Amino acid sequence: MRFVAVTSCPTGIAHTYMAAEALEQAARDAGHEIHVETQGATGAQPLTAQQIADADAVIYAADLEVRDKERFAGKPSTDVGVKGPIHDASAVLDAAVEAARTGSAPSAGEPSPEGGGGDGLDSTGVGEPPAASPETKVASGGGVGTRVRQWLMTGVSYMIPFVAAGGIMIALGFMVGGYEIADTDPSTVVEDFTLLSTQSWGALLFHTGSLTFEFLVPVLAGFIAFAIADRPGLVPGVLGGAVAIATEAGFLGGLVAGFLAGFLALGMSRIPVPAAVRGIMPVVVTPLVAAFGTGLVMFTVLGQPLASLMAVLSDWLGALSGGSLLLLGAVLGLMMSFDMGGPVNKAAYTFATAGITAAGATAQAGSTEFTIMAATMAGGMTPPLGLALATALRARLFSAAERQNGKAAWLLGASFITEGAIPFAAADPLRVIPALMAGSGTAxxxxxxxxxxxxxxxxxxxxxxxxxxxxxxxVAVAVGSAVTAAAVIGTKTLGHSREAAPASAAETV
Structure with missing residues (x-):
């Protein structure tokens, strides 16, 4: 059979491509043909119209809304999360085969009677805006909790590159020019920049990173609203994020503004209007009214209470020290390895990135928020590194495929890609996951x-x-990895001993 698939995960870094590789391998093993579109951090190479037309079924392995979903209208499909193929790609393919044979087609991909559907974009990312409320995976599938998490993760996934770029440039600026560059005015970069001056380069890096940081909350709010209401939600969402900054409501304000703007825009897009004005609704009327409504509520109702709540959170983080900070570091480490890229992992990571977002560009070098981020990254690096070490020390406890995965896990763990531990955890969760948590909590x-x-x-x-x-x-990462490796070896050795005991008894009889 012939299949097409779309994979995506909240960060667009690891799961997206691991799921695609798993589907391609499983299809080769089963004698099927598959073409996968990865909607990840590096962008997407869209499926061709011919590939879609030839496909017997579509596989949606996505935790975010599938962009341009109307391309697959009328095609039988199976809809799984991005972890589905990683855990059992053969089962996902079997479900796609069954969908092709029974002819079940998704309702989410059907164009709406008004001509909307998907996200209103063609394969190049441009196109006519949807004329009615869009139907997306996020909006049409799953329970309330699932949809809220997907909307939130959509905003976070678009925000993370800004956090990474801005944070790295700020840190490089301090390395090059010293912490005093935080007190310089941006105009000095324009007026007094000198090629041979480390102060000038440091100031350039710092102020460029600082400006990048200023987009964090608007981008978060804008793409939460985008996930809820498609492009009509983008303007009010970004505006709501900007108001959150203006009222000092920060990250929390951005979250609330994104949901507020998204639902306002979604409500506007569902209002029946005459055909004569339908074309201007998504590009003029809906963004205008929803933006004004979002600004009104954020400025006059929610801004001050959210700012106060944000101040309480910041004060709490700043007051953490000693045992309380150690406990929080351990808990975040445990969360990072509990589901390795799943909701618990993402909750810990989002909490850490929210902290450095709230701290801002001018925060002191030793701020607690930055320690929390370091603890979170250490907890995420440890699982793949610990498993790689375990496969090197006791290869006989692992299958040939796991030993190969162990070799790749060295690089994945070193690069803070926790998902490198998933193949091990999927094969033996009861023994592997507790061991991973022990090492990550330690780190x-x-x-x-x-x-x-x-x-x-x-x-x-x-x-x-x-x-x-x-x-x-x-040293913390190394110790955590060693704890993981020792725990995995211990649990697997104990498991092998128990499995071997009945066979030995039978041979004796």
Missing amino acids: GALVALSGSTLRAPHGGVWVTPLIGQPLLFL
């Missing part, structure tokens, strides 16, 4: 204890120069 606690800091939300060992107390950070 997170040690980082909190050492006071290591990190302004960049990603990068692993590749951003070591940007880490405060880098040697202690690396």
Whole structure:
């Protein structure tokens, strides 16, 4: 059979491509033909119209809304999360085969009677805006909790590149020019820039990163609203995020503004209007009215209470020290390895990135928020590294496929891609996941204890120069990885011994 598939995950970094590779491998093994469109961080290479036309069924392995979904209208489909193919790609393909044979087609991809559908974009990312409320995977599938999480993760996934770029540039600016560049005025970069001056380069990096940071909350709010209402929600969402900054409501304000703007825009797009004005609704009327409504509510009703709540959160983070900070580091480490890219992992990561977002560009080098980010990254690096170490030390406890995955896990773990541990956890969750949590909790606690800091939300060992107390950070990761490896070897050795016992008894009889 012939299939097409779309894969996407909230961060667009690891799961997206792991799911695609798993589907391609499973299709080859089963003798099927498959073409996969990865809607990840590097952009998407769209499926061709011919590939879609020839397909017997469509596989949606996505945790975000599938862009341009109306292309698949009328095609039988199976709709799974991005982890489905990673855990069992053969089962996903079997479901697609069954869908093709029974002819079940998705309702979510059907164009609406008014001509809307999908996200209103063609394969190049441009196209006519939808004339009515869009039907997307997020809006049409799953329960309330699932939809809220997907809307939130859509905003976070678009925000993360801004956090990464801005945070790294700010940290590099401090490395090059010293912390005093935070007191310089941006105009000095324009008026007094000197090619041979480290102060000039430091100031350039710092102010460029600071400006990038200013987009964090508007981008978060804008793409939460985009996930809810498609492009009509983008303007009011970005505006709501800007108001959150103006009222000092920060990250929390951006979250609330995104949902507020999205639902206002969605409600506007569902109002029946005469055909004569339908064309201007999504590009003029809906953004205008929804933006005004969002601004009105954020300025006059929600801005001040959310700012107060944000201040309480910031004060709490700033007051953490000693045992409380160590406990938080351990908990974040445990969360990072609990489901390795799933909702719990993403909750911990979002909490950490929210902290450095709230701290802003001018925060002190030793701010607690940066220690929390460092503990979170250490907890996410440890699972793949620990499993790689375990496969190297006790290869006989692992299958040939796991030993190969162990070799790749060295690089994945070093790069802070926790998903490198998923194949091991999927094959033996009861023994592997507790061992991963033990190592990650240890690493997170040690980082909190050492006071290591990190302004960049990603990068692993590749951003070591940007880490405060880098040697202690690396020691924490190494110790956590060793704990993971020892725990995995212990649980697997115990399991093998128990499995071998009945066979030995039978041979004796």
